[in-house]
Amino acid sequence: MNRDTRTWDALVALAHKRGVEVREKEKAWQMHALYWLGFMWIWNREFFPRYATAAIHIYVPAAWWRTEDGWKTLAHEIVHIDRNKARPVWTFLRYGSPQLLALLGLLGFLGLAWWPFYFLFALVPFFIAPIIPSTGRIDEELHAYAMSVACDNLVFREHGIVVRESTAIGRVDSLLTAGYFWPAGPWKKRIRDGLIADLDQRAALVSVTTSDIYRTIVQVREQ
Ligand SMILES: [Zn+2]
Numbered sequence: 001m002n003r004d005t006r007t008w009d010a011l012v013a014l015a016h017k018r019g020v021e022v023r024e025k026e027k028a029w030q031m032h033a034l035y036w037l038g039f040m041w042i043w044n045r046e047f048f049p050r051y052a053t054a055a056i057h058i059y060v061p062a063a064w065w066r067t068e069d070g071w072k073t074l075a076h077e078i079v080h081i082d083r084n085k086a087r088p089v090w091t092f093l094r095y096g097s098p099q100l101l102a103l104l105g106l107l108g109f110l111g112l113a114w115w116p117f118y119f120l121f122a123l124v125p126f127f128i129a130p131i132i133p134s135t136g137r138i139d140e141e142l143h144a145y146a147m148s149v150a151c152d153n154l155v156f157r158e159h160g161i162v163v164r165e166s167t168a169i170g171r172v173d174s175l176l177t178a179g180y181f182w183p184a185g186p187w188k189k190r191i192r193d194g195l196i197a198d199l200d201q202r203a204a205l206v207s208v209t210t211s212d213i214y215r216t217i218v219q220v221r222e223q
Contacts, residue, residue, distance in 0.1 A: 003221050008066040010220040011074040014213065015058060020081055022074065025052065025059040054080040071217070072151045078213050079144040094136025146208045151217065158221070 001009075012022045025031050026048055034040070034055070040047045052060045054077040064070035084091045093100065156162075208214055 004068045004071060005066045006220050006223070007071040007217055008074065010216050011071055011078065011213070014216055015074065015078055015081070018078070018081060018085070020078075021057045023057055023059050024062045024065070026062055028059050030055065031059050052077055054078075054084070068155065072148060072155075075151050075213050075217060076144045076148045079147045079208070079211075080140065082211075082213075083140060083143060091140065095134075095140050097134055097136055099134075147211075147213065150208045150214055154217065154221070 015022055031048070031053060034053070035047050038044075044051075049061055049063065052058065052064070052073045058074065058077045058081070060070060060073060060077075064073060
Protein backbone atom coordinates (compact mmCIF):
# COMPACT_ATOMS: atom_id res chain seq x y z
CA MET A 1 0.00 0.00 0.00
CA ASN A 2 1.46 3.37 -0.89
CA ARG A 3 1.72 6.39 1.36
CA ASP A 4 -1.30 8.21 -0.03
CA THR A 5 -3.55 5.18 0.30
CA ARG A 6 -2.39 4.62 3.87
CA THR A 7 -2.94 8.27 4.76
CA TRP A 8 -6.45 8.19 3.29
CA ASP A 9 -7.32 5.04 5.26
CA ALA A 10 -5.97 6.51 8.49
CA LEU A 11 -8.01 9.70 8.08
CA VAL A 12 -11.17 7.73 7.28
CA ALA A 13 -10.55 5.82 10.54
CA LEU A 14 -10.03 9.12 12.38
CA ALA A 15 -13.32 10.45 10.99
CA HIS A 16 -15.08 7.22 12.10
CA LYS A 17 -13.82 7.79 15.61
CA ARG A 18 -15.66 11.11 15.52
CA GLY A 19 -18.82 9.37 14.31
CA VAL A 20 -18.39 10.70 10.78
CA GLU A 21 -18.57 8.61 7.61
CA VAL A 22 -16.72 9.31 4.40
CA ARG A 23 -19.08 8.84 1.47
CA GLU A 24 -18.95 9.04 -2.31
CA LYS A 25 -20.41 12.39 -3.19
CA GLU A 26 -22.02 11.37 -6.48
CA LYS A 27 -23.99 8.58 -4.79
CA ALA A 28 -25.39 10.71 -1.94
CA TRP A 29 -28.96 11.96 -2.29
CA GLN A 30 -28.21 14.67 0.27
CA MET A 31 -25.65 16.16 -2.11
CA HIS A 32 -28.08 16.04 -5.05
CA ALA A 33 -30.66 17.80 -2.88
CA LEU A 34 -28.13 20.46 -1.91
CA TYR A 35 -27.15 20.92 -5.54
CA TRP A 36 -30.72 21.56 -6.65
CA LEU A 37 -31.99 23.48 -3.64
CA GLY A 38 -28.88 25.64 -3.58
CA PHE A 39 -29.37 26.54 -7.25
CA MET A 40 -25.87 25.28 -7.87
CA TRP A 41 -26.93 24.08 -11.30
CA ILE A 42 -26.80 27.81 -12.10
CA TRP A 43 -23.69 29.03 -10.28
CA ASN A 44 -21.61 25.98 -9.36
CA ARG A 45 -21.95 23.22 -11.95
CA GLU A 46 -18.67 21.71 -10.78
CA PHE A 47 -20.08 20.99 -7.34
CA PHE A 48 -19.81 17.22 -7.86
CA PRO A 49 -16.47 16.67 -9.61
CA ARG A 50 -14.43 19.43 -7.99
CA TYR A 51 -15.50 19.94 -4.40
CA ALA A 52 -15.80 17.89 -1.26
CA THR A 53 -18.49 18.84 1.24
CA ALA A 54 -18.72 18.37 5.00
CA ALA A 55 -22.33 18.22 6.18
CA ILE A 56 -22.56 15.89 9.19
CA HIS A 57 -20.68 13.33 7.08
CA ILE A 58 -17.92 14.00 4.56
CA TYR A 59 -18.74 13.68 0.87
CA VAL A 60 -15.79 13.26 -1.48
CA PRO A 61 -15.83 12.94 -5.30
CA ALA A 62 -15.30 9.29 -6.29
CA ALA A 63 -12.26 10.19 -8.41
CA TRP A 64 -10.36 11.31 -5.31
CA TRP A 65 -10.87 8.08 -3.41
CA ARG A 66 -7.63 7.02 -1.71
CA THR A 67 -5.52 9.58 -3.62
CA GLU A 68 -3.32 12.46 -2.52
CA ASP A 69 -6.07 14.95 -3.40
CA GLY A 70 -8.42 12.77 -1.39
CA TRP A 71 -6.51 12.62 1.88
CA LYS A 72 -5.62 16.31 1.76
CA THR A 73 -9.30 17.05 1.32
CA LEU A 74 -10.23 14.77 4.21
CA ALA A 75 -7.79 16.59 6.47
CA HIS A 76 -9.38 19.92 5.51
CA GLU A 77 -12.92 18.65 6.00
CA ILE A 78 -12.18 17.08 9.40
CA VAL A 79 -11.09 20.54 10.57
CA HIS A 80 -14.54 21.81 9.56
CA ILE A 81 -16.19 18.87 11.34
CA ASP A 82 -14.28 19.55 14.56
CA ARG A 83 -15.16 23.23 14.51
CA ASN A 84 -18.80 22.42 13.79
CA LYS A 85 -18.91 19.99 16.67
CA ALA A 86 -17.43 22.51 19.06
CA ARG A 87 -20.10 25.14 18.26
CA PRO A 88 -22.71 23.64 15.92
CA VAL A 89 -25.33 26.38 15.57
CA TRP A 90 -22.90 29.26 15.70
CA THR A 91 -20.56 27.79 13.06
CA PHE A 92 -23.48 27.01 10.73
CA LEU A 93 -24.85 30.55 11.01
CA ARG A 94 -21.47 32.17 10.52
CA TYR A 95 -20.69 29.97 7.54
CA GLY A 96 -24.02 30.53 5.86
CA SER A 97 -24.38 34.24 6.45
CA PRO A 98 -25.39 36.53 4.94
CA GLN A 99 -26.98 34.22 2.35
CA LEU A 100 -28.96 32.37 5.03
CA LEU A 101 -30.84 35.62 5.69
CA ALA A 102 -32.06 35.53 2.10
CA LEU A 103 -33.52 32.09 2.77
CA LEU A 104 -35.27 33.45 5.84
CA GLY A 105 -36.70 36.29 3.76
CA LEU A 106 -37.90 33.82 1.15
CA LEU A 107 -39.59 31.68 3.80
CA GLY A 108 -41.15 34.84 5.19
CA PHE A 109 -42.51 35.68 1.77
CA LEU A 110 -44.07 32.24 1.53
CA GLY A 111 -45.60 32.72 4.96
CA LEU A 112 -43.41 30.01 6.42
CA ALA A 113 -41.37 32.18 8.75
CA TRP A 114 -42.30 34.25 11.74
CA TRP A 115 -43.70 37.58 10.54
CA PRO A 116 -40.85 39.95 11.54
CA PHE A 117 -38.78 38.18 8.93
CA TYR A 118 -41.15 39.11 6.10
CA PHE A 119 -39.40 42.38 5.51
CA LEU A 120 -36.15 40.56 4.85
CA PHE A 121 -37.64 39.55 1.53
CA ALA A 122 -37.07 43.05 0.24
CA LEU A 123 -33.41 42.67 1.11
CA VAL A 124 -32.97 39.25 -0.51
CA PRO A 125 -30.92 40.59 -3.44
CA PHE A 126 -28.47 42.18 -1.00
CA PHE A 127 -28.02 38.97 0.93
CA ILE A 128 -27.60 36.87 -2.18
CA ALA A 129 -25.35 39.16 -4.17
CA PRO A 130 -21.78 38.97 -2.91
CA ILE A 131 -21.96 42.52 -1.60
CA ILE A 132 -21.87 41.87 2.13
CA PRO A 133 -18.70 39.98 3.00
CA SER A 134 -19.13 36.72 4.87
CA THR A 135 -16.50 37.23 7.52
CA GLY A 136 -17.59 34.04 9.26
CA ARG A 137 -17.11 31.94 6.13
CA ILE A 138 -13.73 33.50 5.45
CA ASP A 139 -12.63 32.76 9.00
CA GLU A 140 -13.87 29.15 8.96
CA GLU A 141 -12.13 28.51 5.66
CA LEU A 142 -8.91 30.11 6.87
CA HIS A 143 -8.78 27.55 9.66
CA ALA A 144 -9.48 24.65 7.32
CA TYR A 145 -7.07 25.93 4.68
CA ALA A 146 -4.32 26.23 7.25
CA MET A 147 -4.56 22.42 7.33
CA SER A 148 -4.47 22.25 3.51
CA VAL A 149 -1.37 24.43 3.46
CA ALA A 150 0.30 22.32 6.15
CA CYS A 151 -0.45 19.15 4.12
CA ASP A 152 0.86 20.74 0.91
CA ASN A 153 4.04 21.77 2.71
CA LEU A 154 4.49 18.27 4.11
CA VAL A 155 4.30 16.69 0.65
CA PHE A 156 6.62 19.32 -0.82
CA ARG A 157 9.17 18.52 1.86
CA GLU A 158 8.84 14.79 1.17
CA HIS A 159 9.90 15.57 -2.39
CA GLY A 160 12.77 17.72 -1.15
CA ILE A 161 11.17 20.89 -2.46
CA VAL A 162 11.71 24.11 -0.56
CA VAL A 163 8.30 25.53 0.23
CA ARG A 164 7.33 28.89 -1.12
CA GLU A 165 4.40 29.99 0.97
CA SER A 166 3.08 32.18 -1.82
CA THR A 167 2.16 29.13 -3.92
CA ALA A 168 -0.24 27.91 -1.28
CA ILE A 169 -1.56 31.39 -0.63
CA GLY A 170 -2.37 31.81 -4.32
CA ARG A 171 -4.36 28.61 -4.30
CA VAL A 172 -6.30 29.41 -1.15
CA ASP A 173 -6.93 32.94 -2.31
CA SER A 174 -8.42 31.87 -5.63
CA LEU A 175 -10.75 29.49 -3.82
CA LEU A 176 -11.93 32.02 -1.27
CA THR A 177 -12.55 34.88 -3.63
CA ALA A 178 -13.98 32.87 -6.53
CA GLY A 179 -17.42 31.33 -6.84
CA TYR A 180 -16.75 28.13 -4.94
CA PHE A 181 -18.60 28.86 -1.67
CA TRP A 182 -20.48 31.62 -3.23
CA PRO A 183 -17.93 34.43 -3.13
CA ALA A 184 -17.12 35.13 0.48
CA GLY A 185 -17.06 38.84 -0.25
CA PRO A 186 -16.52 41.55 -2.79
CA TRP A 187 -13.24 42.88 -1.48
CA LYS A 188 -10.75 40.45 -2.86
CA LYS A 189 -7.80 42.52 -1.74
CA ARG A 190 -8.97 42.58 1.85
CA ILE A 191 -9.56 38.86 1.93
CA ARG A 192 -6.17 38.24 0.34
CA ASP A 193 -4.36 40.58 2.76
CA GLY A 194 -6.04 38.95 5.74
CA LEU A 195 -5.06 35.54 4.45
CA ILE A 196 -1.45 36.48 3.90
CA ALA A 197 -1.21 38.13 7.34
CA ASP A 198 -2.69 35.02 8.94
CA LEU A 199 -0.40 32.58 7.20
CA ASP A 200 2.63 34.83 7.63
CA GLN A 201 2.23 34.80 11.35
CA ARG A 202 2.00 31.02 11.04
CA ALA A 203 -0.34 31.07 14.02
CA ALA A 204 -2.94 29.07 12.14
CA LEU A 205 -0.32 26.68 10.81
CA VAL A 206 1.12 26.05 14.25
CA SER A 207 -2.27 25.23 15.77
CA VAL A 208 -2.93 22.86 12.87
CA THR A 209 0.30 20.94 13.26
CA THR A 210 -0.43 20.13 16.89
CA SER A 211 -3.83 18.62 16.06
CA ASP A 212 -4.41 14.86 16.07
CA ILE A 213 -5.32 15.10 12.38
CA TYR A 214 -1.91 16.36 11.36
CA ARG A 215 -0.08 14.11 13.80
CA THR A 216 -1.86 11.09 12.33
CA ILE A 217 -0.83 12.10 8.82
CA VAL A 218 2.82 12.54 9.75
CA GLN A 219 2.89 9.29 11.68
CA VAL A 220 1.37 7.24 8.87
CA ARG A 221 3.59 8.75 6.21
CA GLU A 222 6.77 8.09 8.17
CA GLN A 223 6.01 4.38 8.49
ZN1 LIG B 1 -13.49 24.29 3.49
